[in-house]
Amino acid sequence: MKDLPELLAFLRRRIAGEYEVDEFGYDAELTDTVVLELLRPLYRHWFRVETSGLELLPADGALVVANHSGTLPLDALMLQVALHDEAHRPVRLLAADLVYRLPFLGHLSRKTGHTLACPEDADRLLRQGELVGVFPEGFKGIGKPFGQRYRLQRFGRGGFVASAIRAGVPIVPCAIVGAEEIxxxxxxxxxxxxxxxxxxxxxxxxxxxxxxxxxxPLPSKWMIEFGDPIKTDQADADDPMTLFNITDHVRETIQHQLDTLRTRRGPAFQR
Amino acid sequence: MTHTVLVTGVGRHVGARVAAVLAGDPAVRVIGVDTVPPTSPRGERDGGAQLPDSLEFVRVDLRSPDLARVIATADIDTVVHVSLLSGPARSRSAMKEHNVIGTMQVLAACQRSGTVRRVVVRSTTAVYGSSPLDPAVYTESTDPAEPPSSGYGKDAVEVEGFVRGFARRRPDVAVTTLRFANLMGPGVDSPLTRFFTQPVLPTVLGFDPRLQFIHEDDAVEVLRRSATEDHPGTFNAAGSGVLLLSQCVRRAGRPTLPVPAPAFRLLGELARGLERLDFSPEQVALMSHGRAVDSTRLRAELGWNLTYDTASAYDDFLRSRGLTGNLPLAVFDALAGLVR
Incomplete structure (x- = not known):
């Protein structure tokens, strides 16, 4: 928001209800001008997030697969800030149904661009060329005890791989280091x-x-790294063995990324 | 070739408009049935949809087998079954009987008939239900996460079941099922339009559902095209895009009263006692979780785009009801004028 006339125009649109929301409920204007603005200090100053590998992101639709940790999904929010600020791409995350059962959380999640983790929504977003993000570990990952930090949990049933294959988009492995300690x-x-x-x-x-x-949250030092996209266009979404193999490959890639990134970061609580 | 079309539910707004527009075509003979005779469709801007004299009206209670006689004697080739009540009927059981038994009678008569070649049935997107487990956008082939267990939505699920059975038994008949989103427009009287015309709008605290509308003009045109051309299949019919409930109330400039979900339900029971509003459990679910559908298939099949999207259908509804005085916006403009 640069000047007063712009602010007034924004407020007028909000009061009049004259703004666009996509069919998933994504309110880009609200997300960019309010929500991300509130998250940015956390990203820049509290967690001092360093993001790398952005040049590897495909220009069209892709499925970003990341590790999940930290008890509360701050890693999802930081991933969103990283992709918005440094790659200028909105990320559409797939969230657990619990989010949509709870008051406030459900519509906030939709307004900031996210939707329910189900094949229909994943397929639809990927076909529209969106950058979709998913945390296949789910609650097993985000709710794991501190003793198991940086150890990837089981990757769901691999439904995300099938979605990527059906939409013909690559899978971008993503490692997030720092959320485990918050x-x-x-x-x-x-x-x-x-x-x-x-x-x-x-x-x-x-x-x-x-x-x-x-x-x-404790002010741990964060690093987010995107890896080489994994192609899926030759694979068959109806072959369970293919799905298992790709799922394992993605999981091992992220585990490897996590290990090297963690060494590079060093102690969690340093400037 | 002249067509003879039977339209059910002509005593209500959409039925009357469909009958009127079909009767406007000299090549079509239209017989309208209902328990009450049609009145001229309301609203000044309904495209001159005065009921033409050529529209024949027969008083039939759909729940009785009288309809079979009408179909047998009049050489009817197309049946347009518009009569689906969204409530609030005087009682839930009367509404259910009208919707479900009525449809059974209509289809039974069609199955007997040797002349009926085309059947068009009005259904609703309420068949998808409304729950936190729903995909954001339903296509015709998506199974509902939680099928509606009560009310209008459940009636429509049962109606569609009968229609599928009929289509199986009479593969020679072209059967079209149209799942309409909530209708909006000058003459529409539905639980949702009644909701939006209240002075204060109760909302479910912490929820902001995505709503989708179809303008009545578009709904009538979709029904007209389905009645005069063969478009077999099941189709979603909704204006493109969605409006959040919060956007709807801001556009109307109405105050809201956010109440926790259990209290909303209680309020619904009270309002139901007043017979003005319908806050049935399915309505509460819609007001919490919303619903959106994809109607690409309909557009492709008809080769025609709806005139209104969800937002413009809603705006037209507000204009036609005179709900344009937006007090919060006026106050803001006055204050902004001072700052500038």
Missing amino acids: YPKIGDFGLLARTLGLPYLPMTPLFPWLGPLGLV
């Missing part, structure tokens, strides 16, 4: 989580002991 999960209130219908309710060194203050 909320080190040292315990789990399993019973309470089940009662609330949540996949886990973490105990960290600060949460819930410090109350809301415990929700402040």
